[in-house]
Amino acid sequence: xxxxxxxxxxxxxxxxxxxxxxxxxxxxxxxxxxxxxxxxxxxxxxxxxxxxxxxxxxxxxxxxxxxxxxxxxxxxxxxxxxxxxxxxxxxxxxxxxxxxxxxxxxxxxxxxxxxxxxxxxxxxxxxxxxxxxxxxxxxxxxxxxxxxxxxxxxxxxxxxxxxxxxxxxxxxxxxxxxxxxxxxxxxxxxxxxxxxxxxxxxxxxxxxxxxxxxxxxxxxxxxxxxxxxxxxxxxxxxxxxxxxxxxxxxxxxxxxxxxxxxxxxxxxxxxxxxxxxxxxxxxxxxxxxxxxxxxxxxxxxxxxxxxxxxxxxxxxxxxxxxxxxxxxxxxxxxxxxxxxxxxxxxxxxxx
Ligand SMILES: Cc1cc2nc3c(=O)[nH]c(=O)nc-3n(C[C@H](O)[C@H](O)[C@H](O)COP(=O)(O)OP(=O)(O)OC[C@H]3O[C@@H](n4cnc5c(N)ncnc54)[C@H](O)[C@@H]3O)c2cc1C
Numbered sequence: 001x002x003x004x005x006x007x008x009x010x011x012x013x014x015x016x017x018x019x020x021x022x023x024x025x026x027x028x029x030x031x032x033x034x035x036x037x038x039x040x041x042x043x044x045x046x047x048x049x050x051x052x053x054x055x056x057x058x059x060x061x062x063x064x065x066x067x068x069x070x071x072x073x074x075x076x077x078x079x080x081x082x083x084x085x086x087x088x089x090x091x092x093x094x095x096x097x098x099x100x101x102x103x104x105x106x107x108x109x110x111x112x113x114x115x116x117x118x119x120x121x122x123x124x125x126x127x128x129x130x131x132x133x134x135x136x137x138x139x140x141x142x143x144x145x146x147x148x149x150x151x152x153x154x155x156x157x158x159x160x161x162x163x164x165x166x167x168x169x170x171x172x173x174x175x176x177x178x179x180x181x182x183x184x185x186x187x188x189x190x191x192x193x194x195x196x197x198x199x200x201x202x203x204x205x206x207x208x209x210x211x212x213x214x215x216x217x218x219x220x221x222x223x224x225x226x227x228x229x230x231x232x233x234x235x236x237x238x239x240x241x242x243x244x245x246x247x248x249x250x251x252x253x254x255x256x257x258x259x260x261x262x263x264x265x266x267x268x269x270x271x272x273x274x275x276x277x278x279x280x281x282x283x284x285x286x287x288x289x290x291x292x293x294x295x296x297x298x299x300x301x302x303x304x305x306x307x308x309x310x311x312x313x314x315x316x317x318x319x320x321x322x323x324x325x326x327x328x329x330x331x332x333x334x335x336x337x338x339x340x341x342x343x344x345x346x347x348x349x350x351x
Pocket of ligand 1: 008010011063
């Protein structure tokens with residue numbers, strides 16, 4: 001049994017820790033962000049302060065291949081996520097009038113859909129249940145290596161590569177037989193390796209060229225509007241993604257070109273965002289519901305409009321939440337079903 005340190009308690013780090021714990025290792029996960037997730041799912045969404053993951057409240061959908069692997073190797077994780085409210089969906093699922101029926105073999109395109117923060121919360125619970133130790137508020141600052149020194153000069157025959165024996169952290173050194181870096185795309189691993197005399201890894205970095213601008217909504221009864229449009233609809237240079245999630249929530253995500261700075265700036269404003277979504281045939285039903293359902297289903301009291309945090313939070317360049325600003329809806333009904341454009345929270349991020 002090895003003593004293993006995993007850096008980063010997000011989806012990558014937690015699943016790595018689960019797999020290593022299942023192999024019988026003693027695993028400690030170090031996470032820079034200090035706050036544990038609240039226990040209530042809605043509080044996880046609204047209150048979990050997680051600056052280490054700017055995309056925490058953006059539309060996420062795990063790939064179907066991930067579910068296949070998770071079911072084979074991490075069934076307890078799948079169970080926790082399902083218990084937390086994640087819904088099973090098939091990305092090829094027929095939409096009325098859009099596609100034919102599913103074939104039996106299409107089950108391989110199933111995945112689990114939930115707000116990303118809930119998936120991570122469930123993964124945390126699964127890891128803790130598997131005996132993984134999660135230490136929050138600890139920042140990894142570098143790697144430990146015998147001698148602690150930098151190797152200078154060109155590689156020479158007989159010279160051994162530095163051996164990593166642990167990590168340097170904000171609270172002191174921590175020994176480990178193995179260190180796994182899961183600190184995400186801003187990982188400092190290349191510079192940590194250079195600090196102990198190892199040439200940094202060869203990295204390939206490419207710009208994806210698109211920007212997400214998403215809002216989440218909540219249906220009062222968990223059903224989706226009858227009028228529908230494809231999972232990913234296209235309209236000129238804009239795309240619209242709609243993803244079902246946990247507890248009757250779903251997200252609409254506008255996708256635009258990253259180099260269209262003017263559009264990107266405009267879409268951070270709720271009115272412009274909604275106007276753009278309405279350009280997609282069938283999408284308006286997803287924005288608004290009958291007035292009598294404009295209550296928070298979970299609290300039973302009217303939703304109080306908030307100030308527009310887009311304006312309040314100008315200093316956050318990549319990540320904005322547009323809280324519950326609501327517009328009066330005049331008699332628009334979606335199949336007489338309970339629809340509430342509740343709980344809208346939006347974020348923009350350059351991807
Ligand atoms: C806009 C956007 C949309 C995305 N959509 C999807 C999607 O639909 N489906 C999908 O599967 N994936 C999606 N992803 C990717 C996904 O969000 C994860 O980022 C990715 O899976 C990598 O996860 P991770 O755990 O490796 O890293 P991250 O999620 O980046 O987490 C890294 C963790 O390490 C911690 N950390 C960082 N530095 C240190 C340190 N020095 N010491 C200790 N802790 C540290 C951070 O606080 C954080 O918790 C999307 C990403 C973005 C940006």
